[in-house]
Amino acid sequence: MEIILASGSPRRKELLGAMGLTFSVRTSCADETIEEGLPPFFVVEQLSLLKASSVASIVKSEGKEAVIIGADTIVVSEGTILTKPSDEEDAKAILSALAGKWHSVLTGVTVMNTKNAKSESFYVETKVHFIALTKEQIDAYVKTGEPMDKAGAYGIQGRGALFVDKLDGDYFNVVGLPVCKLAQVLKAEFDIDCMA
Numbered sequence: 001m002e003i004i005l006a007s008g009s010p011r012r013k014e015l016l017g018a019m020g021l022t023f024s025v026r027t028s029c030a031d032e033t034i035e036e037g038l039p040p041f042f043v044v045e046q047l048s049l050l051k052a053s054s055v056a057s058i059v060k061s062e063g064k065e066a067v068i069i070g071a072d073t074i075v076v077s078e079g080t081i082l083t084k085p086s087d088e089e090d091a092k093a094i095l096s097a098l099a100g101k102w103h104s105v106l107t108g109v110t111v112m113n114t115k116n117a118k119s120e121s122f123y124v125e126t127k128v129h130f131i132a133l134t135k136e137q138i139d140a141y142v143k144t145g146e147p148m149d150k151a152g153a154y155g156i157q158g159r160g161a162l163f164v165d166k167l168d169g170d171y172f173n174v175v176g177l178p179v180c181k182l183a184q185v186l187k188a189e190f191d192i193d194c195m196a
């Protein structure tokens, strides 16, 4: 069965590749608007489901079958959901809110088999702590452009690593894909064994 990653994220492509799987990539055109007041874990699971379903309909309309993987990552700071910054000012405001505190990074994942309509959604939470940051440090980081396509306005895999002094959970979950949990779900529910 063909495996399709329903994501335009280069990080997710790299991580799924590192799991040893052969797959293709199709970008979803799902509407990622977040309804107010929903619990963050529900939001990420729903968005991952939307992304996977959107690609599943295209695959089905082409008369093909596949196992589709969709994912979504958000940052939660003091109960507020932070997605990608809308502009540089927003990125600065987000980073100021994260500085000197703990926040959570949640990635929701949906795996869907179009052949039998089996679908599994789950999420993984990683807690991340930032050191205190000065306005100058935040401005300099935003100038690099790194924050603009990332939830929470930082990339732990890049210069954003300089802000992180503590982490509790799966590092890869922060980068966009909880590879260990995903491998377990693929094996248990979809008979796809990454370790074979």
Ligand SMILES: Cc1cn([C@H]2C[C@H](O)[C@@H](COP(=O)(O)OP(=O)(O)OP(=O)(O)O)O2)c(=O)[nH]c1=O
Residues within 6 Å of the ligand: 006, 007, 008, 009, 011, 012, 027, 028, 051, 071, 072, 073, 074, 075, 084, 105, 149, 150, 151, 152, 154, 155, 156, 157, 160, 174, 175, 176
């Ligand atoms: C916190 C953090 C997020 N991110 C990224 C992971 C995700 O790509 C992105 C969150 O946006 P998403 O909407 O989850 O994903 P995306 O728009 O990049 O890709 P697609 O919807 O097509 O799957 O933030 C990092 O790369 N490093 C980090 O440290």
